[in-house]
Amino acid sequence: MSSSVFLVDSELSKFGKTELDYHSLSYQTAMRLLERNSEFDPQFLIFAAMAPEKYTGEIFLPARIKESLGLKNLFTIRTETASSSGASALHAAVYLLRSGAFQRGIVIATEVMSRLEREENNLLLGSVLSEHQRRFAMSMAQGGGMIATRYLYEYGYDRKDLYALSKKLHDNGLKNENAHIRKNITEEEYFKSPLFTSPLCLYDISPLSDGSCAVLLSSEKTNSSRELKITGVGHGIGSLSSAPGALSFPSSVAAFGGAYKEADIKPEQIQIAELHDAFTPFELIGAEDAGLFPKGSALRYVKEGKTHPDGQLPINASGGLKTRGHPVGVSGLAQIAELQTWIHKENRFQNGLALSIGGLGVNNFATILSKR
Incomplete structure (x- = not known):
């Protein structure tokens, strides 16, 4: 039984606003990927989304998508871990492949958030907070604001640095x-x-986006020129009752630790990263939790250009959730697709790291992709 898992290929839709529903957008994205890899024959399909029942009233989506794609009888399920749903689907696929029960699979993540107005969206997204957390922060944005305020104060920055x-x-x-x-x-x-x-102002908070992503995974090497190895995955889950405002997420630290251990690499061997930044300061917290930079220094490195695309360690070269967009159930998988594109494009990138956060730093997933 092989424990190797390879990211064969990936496909992203445009993010923004679409007139399509979950089913149609998922079909379009996955079909482009499958047509480009016509010999790939998936044995399972995992679909990820946070709340299609709330956004468009759609249910039973994995089976409907499988039917539209014309796939044969295969294992078909859905995962949901709030804003880390796409990453949890990827990790579930990795474990299925490592089990030896399957050799090939497709993971699809889609969210269509534009059907609800911002106030309704905020209430829906805020529903992942516990009652204890809501006493401190009545929305996800307020939780992000508390963390940002403390980061700037503790480490001697101001809004101009942000x-x-x-x-x-x-x-x-x-x-x-x-x-x-x-x-x-x-x-x-x-x-x-x-x-x-x-x-946090308008330009610090990710937009409410529609979007879709699909990836192909295999336990065996293929002929794909874009193929990367998933060398490490890690997961951490924190307490829903913890008070917001901490400058580290224990769930992220645990996730990074697990991924580094599996990949048998150290933080200094990471050359590019896509880190969850639904609120811009989360990039800083993620980079420091990952051990990429010392505590309190991530924002200084941003100012110095170290984390820019042509810098020493690019972080969120895609624009991150902040500008690529944040269709919540998709972002964790979209990070993987973006890393594959960047690693394939530039020889200097050998190992890439992704972090996806579910809730206010609660259900988090770290993934390491490598050329080796």
Whole structure:
């Protein structure tokens, strides 16, 4: 029984607003991928989404998608872990392949959030918080704001420093043809934009997006020129009752630790990363929890250009959730697709790291992709 798992190929839709429903958008994305890999014969299909029942009223989606794709009888399920759903689906697929029961599979993640107004969306997303957490933060954004406030205060930064992070992400999104937000922001625009929850403004919070991603996985090497090895996966789950505002997520630390151990590499061997940044400061927390930078230094490295696409260690070169967009059930899988593109594109990238966060730092998944 082989424990190897290979990421064969991936496909992303454009992120933003679509008139398609979950079923149609999933079909379009997955069909493009399968047509490009016509000899690939999946033995299972895992579908990920947070809330299709709430957004479009669709149910029983995995079977419907399988039927539309014309796939034969195969193992077909759905996973849901809030905003880390795409990553949890990927990890479930990895474990199925490692078990030896299957050799090939397809993972599809889709979310269509534009059907609800922002207020309804905020209530739905905030429903993942516990009653204890809601006493501190009545929405996910307020939880992010508390963390950002403490990070700036504890490490001696201010909002002008936070602008540097937002600017980097918007510059990256501008170059990503699939990104929801493609805008060259100025410092004046940043500080004149609405303050959603201090210190986070419009340009610090990810948009409500529609989007889809599909990936093909195999326990055996294929002829795909884009193929990468999934060398490490790790998972951590924290307490729903913890108070927001901490400058580290124990669930992320556990997830990174598991992934590093499996991959048998150290943080300094990571050359590129896609880290969950539904709120811009989460990139900083993630980078420091991953051991990529010392505590309190991640924002300084952003300002110095170290985490820019041409820097020493690019982080969220895709634009991240902030500008690529954050269809919540998709983002964890989209990070994997983005890493595959960047690692394939540049020889200097050998190992890539992804972190997907479910809830307010609760159900988190880390993944390491490698060329070896």
